[in-house]
Amino acid sequence: MKPVVHVLASVLLSSMLAACMTVGPDYKVPENAVVNNTNANGPFDVDSPAVAIAPVPDDWWRLYDDPRIDDFVKQALVANTDLRVAAANLRRAIALYHEVESENLVQGSVHADVARGLIAAEPLLHEDKVPVFNFGDTGFQVSYLIDFFGKLARADEAALANAQASQAALDQARVGVVAETVRAYVQGCTATHELHVAEYQLALQERGVELAKRLSDAGRGQPVDVLRAQAQADALRAALPKFKDMQEVSAYRLAVMIGKPPTALDASAVACTAIPKLRQPLPIGDGAALLKRRPDVRQAERELAYATARIGVATADLYPSISIGASAGFSGILDHLGQGQTAHWSVGPGVTWNLPTNGVRARIHGAEAGADGSLAKFDGVVLKALRETQTALSSYSRELERNDALRNARDKSEAAAGQNRQLWQAGRSPYLQSLDADRTLANNDANLAASDAQVAMDQINLFLALGGGWQNPPKIEEHKIADKD
Template sequence: MYKPTSRRLSLVVIASSSLLSGCMSGPNYQPPASWSAASATGPFVSKAPDVTPAATLPADWWRLYDDPALASIVETALAANADLHAANANLQRAHAVLSEARAGRFPTTTTSGGVTWGRGQTSQGGAYNSSPNREQFVEQGGVSMAWEVDLFGRVSRTIEAARGSAEAEAAARDAVRVSVVAETTRSYSEACALSQSINVARSSLVLAQGSYRLVADQERAGSASSFDLERAGTAMASAQAAIPPLEGQRRTALFELAALMGRAPSEVPAAAAACTRAPQLRHPIPVGDGAALLRRRPDVRQAERTIASDTARIGVAMAELYPKVSLGGAFDYTHSGSGQFGPAMSFSLGPLITWSFPNFAVAQARIREARLTTDADLANFDGVVLTALKETEQALTTYAADMDERSALEEARNRSERAFGLADRLYRMGSTSYLDQISAQTTLTDAEAKLAASDLKLAIDRVTLFKALGGGWEMQISDEDEAASASIAHGRGADM
């Protein structure tokens, strides 16, 4: 039977729940000020040739290269990379935590039941069985239900924190995608450029071998000295020594590419192994401005979502200062096989209030901890924003400097090529010494090697710039990701 006081208390609690359901403990999240600061969202300071700020980086930036093989290799890496699989698993785990937090909105129900056989005194309807030694069956069952009234927003803030963590984990997964795309493109470009450098080195070796044969013929004819022959042999050996390190670097790049694609070193992609020239861009690199950069970089988004999540955890900690109110009920049933009494039934219904008053020390310590964690998140966010801007400016500056260097090296190579042609003809005509010819040949060999190294450096510079700009994740959204994103968006509206 209900007591009037219990009924009135239940009504008071239910009314209070309706009135206070909008009361949320803790601060409401506000985006950090540096997110929209003019100094962070304006145009880039550094300028570079073959770069346009008029357009922003496309999601599939690797298709800016005129290289179908590269596009296929990148798609394979995105589907098979081990680090990306781990990041996807971490994201799904975060979604599971969010689902668990949302379950706090609903009542929890516990049921129990069983049949026992034995002897002993049993209580039946308030009286005890007069035959304590009689063996009998005892049937027991019960059900209880409890629902936490979210008066002070503990459940809501818990959901908000879990949702922020899931969104931060999604950004972390996107950052892995950016890295996978960039490192795959870098390894492919490096292998191709090194193949080009190897061909240049082999051409230099052929040139040195031709000079050595010419001097050897002249030495046998008596028109060249043994000293000239040794110098020609030294130049040939030096040209030969330049090839093995380049071949080793190329194999290393190919093995790295295979690992990024989720393959063993023996499964290097044939297209990369056959590539002989670094991929070239068809159009200038679109870089946009600082605002587009901050929207695009997953690490910036991850840092911002971490602040949102930890801000909500302040509210979770503050909710511990207030009473926790649950509405619940229970029903129990017991029946023995003695047959002397009917089954015993009991039930209860009413609120349950738990409160750590007056000991608030633990709750206050947790509030301080949560606030300090958020302060650290804010500082980390500012650092991430500055790092994003710094990396992009550095990449643009390095790319511009290396482009200028490559232009000068190309001119040097062209001039040294003409100089060697003149020196070689004059030497064959006997109008100049072998010293002039071998000096011109050495100069040409060095110029070609430096130009090939510059092409390799520029290939890496482009990828570094693309990685700093943060593209490469937007076009890779799976059906599972879309479902999770829709769930988060729906939950954000329902949880408010």
């Protein structure tokens, strides 16, 4: 009994010492990482009344006050195939994490074998042939790996970080799915708006063709004027299929985003009468909030934690692997199985130590290089997040300025067209002059419509860069990862 007590005492002592002998670096975000830079956490460089330094809402698409957008986003967050893939990857990472966790538990197995055979006589120092027997072997064995140097602890830490990175990847997929769903719907709206403007331009030009024909027939114009007017009408007519195509493509994209075949929705699903508008200045927050909110930043940080933990796993191979085990059972002739002469048991510790010449140090250096690469990737993701956001802000602000100028030009051309129409109706101005003013108005309407479409796209690009839309989603098949800390 005393040997067993001594063994158990050694196991307990080893377990108590294990916590203070975990090899490898303890993870923390390096002080020199870009994410800790003061400029990265400050306010954005923007001066526009169209944006506000306010927290980005989780469900930013509801700022459009369009129930159809909200409905499409809800469908996409449940049925989108990219999200199903990301959710499956998360479940796989969780399963791997639990598999690694189980290595910290007592491992056991049970076996039972029956065989009929002949044992060679000569190794038993018999000259005569041994009879054929039925043999049996049954028993169990248990073992426990003492994590004296923290290899299992580091492996558990790495698996947890990997699962958390998969969770962040799922969140990042949600960000993209929300943005692309809203984009598909809004592009359909902008295409419908631009189509109406193009049809109005064509209608004006067709009026010009009729006028040119009448003038030519009356001898007050030239046939070349008719051809010129018809050519311009044909050019305007050629633009209509482009906008109809944009309507159809937007419907196809939207259908796929919500997990349906492309033809499940027709163009009427995105043929809204007006481009969705925000009900308030676009909230952007600051750099610190951005870096906490963007899932790709969190994913890169968790990948750095994983790579750092792998250094400890590799370093632990420089030290002995200590385990304790026990086994018991019966082995012998099947008829005698269970009798005292067939019983066997054993208990005791075991030590395995690989020599450093087995490539251990090379694996450590490889793990360290992997951590350096992960840090560089983390810095790159942070810089990319800041660049994308600042670029989207600049594009949005400058397009708004251009949109204001185009709107002023359209308003002035509208006033000029109205005055020319009154002059023509009063007989004080030729009809061609009034028609030219209407054409100018139509062209300015088209330019403004294109700018309105670009403003809408810039808004979505900015929301995408800000990284919102993954919080509090509808239920899909997934498991949340809780940080053990």
